[in-house]
Each structure stands twice: as C-alpha cells, then as structure tokens.
C-alpha cells in the first residue's frame with residue numbers, strides 16, 4: 310500500500326511550501342506544484358524528500374482545466390490515491406480600493422480564473438480519486454480579505470468571498486466521502502506581500518498588523534500549514550467551515566486597547 314498522498318497547489322513558495330513540508334514530515338507523499346518557476350519547486354521537493362516523502366513535482370496552471378486533469382492523472386498513475394488537496398495557488402493585482410478605475414473586467418477574470426475557477430477545476434479533477442479514501446479532506450486557502458473589506462484589491466476580496474461560498478457548496482456536494490473547508494489567513498510573511506507592496510510599505514504594514522491584533526503577531530506560513538494539516542488529517546466531523554488564522558484581526562481588533 311502506498312502512503313497517504315497530499316496535493317498542494319502553488320507549493321513552490323510561502324504557505325504552499327510550508328504545507329507540503331508539514332504533510333511530508335507527517336508521513337505523506339506530496340505533490341509540489343507551480344506554474345512558472347521550476348527551481349523553487351525543486352528546492353521544496355528536495356526538502357520533502359529529506360523528510361521521507363516520495364515527491365511528484367509538476368508544472369500546472371490551475372486556471373487551465375487540462376493541467377488540473379493532467380495532474381490528477383499523474384497522481385493516479387504514480388500512487389493511485391489522493392487523501393488531501395490544498396487549493397493554495399492564488400493570484401492578485403495590487404490596486405488601491407479607492408481606485409475604481411484601476412481594475413478592469415479582464416483583471417477580475419484573471420483573478421477569478423485562478424482563485425475560484427482554478428480551485429473548482431482541481432476539486433473536480435481530484436474528487437473521483439479522493440472519494441475512494443474515507444475521510445479525505447480538501448482545504449481552500451481563502452483570506453481575511455474575504456470578510457474584512459481589506460486586501461490587495463476589490464477583485465481579490467471578491468474572489469476569496471466566492472471561494473468561501475464555493476467551499477460551502479462543495480462541502481454539501483462531496484459529503485459524506487470528502488470534507489471541504491477553507492482557511493482565512495491574515496498577513497502572512499511570504500514573498501506575496503513582500504513583492505506586491507515593496508520593502509518599505511511591507512514593513513509599515515507589518516508593524517501596523519502587530520499593533521492592531523490581540524496576539525500582536527503577523528502570521529507565519531507554518532501557522533497556516535498547521536490548520537491545513539489538521540483540517541485534512543484530523544477534523545473528522547468538520548466540513549464547510551471557514552477558519553480565520555489572523556491573530557484575532559477581524560473579530561477582536563485591539564482598537565488601541567490591549
């Protein structure tokens with residue numbers, strides 16, 4: 310019998326890489342996926358192998374249905390099973406919320422094609438294989454932006470809200486065999502915001518985040534990985550949930566009081 314298998318999209322960096330490493334550490338074989346740069350994916354794959362995992366590294370753009378189906382076919386041929394799917398690959402365009410002219414219809418399409426349609430296509434491609442393993446789990450990486458009205462752009466916030474709604478629908482649709490949940494990270498220290506905001510604005514945002522959260526902390530990729538692992542490997546009676554991982558930002562902002 311093969312070991313359990315975790316498929317993590319966008320796992321060459323940040324949250325996805327931390328999640329793949331955690332599954333590998335816990336005895337899973339893992340898929341490392343990327344859409345552009347192979348070198349970081351190979352580096353994460355080596356880390357996972359060092360943790361004992363058999364690894365499939367595969368370039369696949371989740372916005373392309375043929376790529377999602379090819380990924381599912383490759384996993385079926387290599388291991389014949391998939392126990393966990395983490396839809397982590399995401400994209401955005403950084404546009405100030407007040408700049409309504411800064412977002413075009415095409416921008417919405419581009420962001421939705423990865424953040425919403427990509428997750429849908431991955432779930433559709435993997436559901437038949439995952440249904441064979443009772444207790445299989447899917448986690449969609451959403452964002453605090455889906456519920457806070459704060460984020461890299463209105464299109465991004467809307468896409469993550471749509472992902473939350475899709476999580477609810479998929480939880481009903483794929484039950485009882487597969488559980489489907491979402492997590493909403495706050496400010497996570499990955500290249501995503503570092504590249505998007507630039508060094509100076511990033512550091513200001515980081516200090517601001519620490520100031521307004523009860524836990525006085527930004528989020529590390531490993532914090533999100535912990536939740537993903539629990540929702541897939543444990544959480545046997547939890548489905549359709551959206552769990553914030555935001556140091557209390559949304560529900561309990563400090564409002565200057567600690």
Ligand SMILES: NC(=O)c1ccc[n+]([C@@H]2O[C@H](COP(=O)([O-])OP(=O)(O)OC[C@H]3O[C@@H](n4cnc5c(N)ncnc54)[C@H](OP(=O)(O)O)[C@@H]3O)[C@@H](O)[C@H]2O)c1
Pocket residue numbers: 318319320321322323324325342343344345346347369370371372397398399400423427450451452453493494495496497498499500501502
């Ligand atoms: N960082 C934050 O503060 C934060 C907060 C809340 C939610 N999130 C969410 O967390 C997820 C991961 O973010 P991160 O911060 O870890 O970003 P990151 O470090 O920039 O990593 C993004 C990963 O996704 C891959 N990717 C991008 N587009 C893809 C596509 N179309 N198909 C397959 N892979 C793709 C990238 O590889 P390639 O470039 O080679 O494709 C990379 O491996 C995203 O869904 C994001 O919305 C992040």
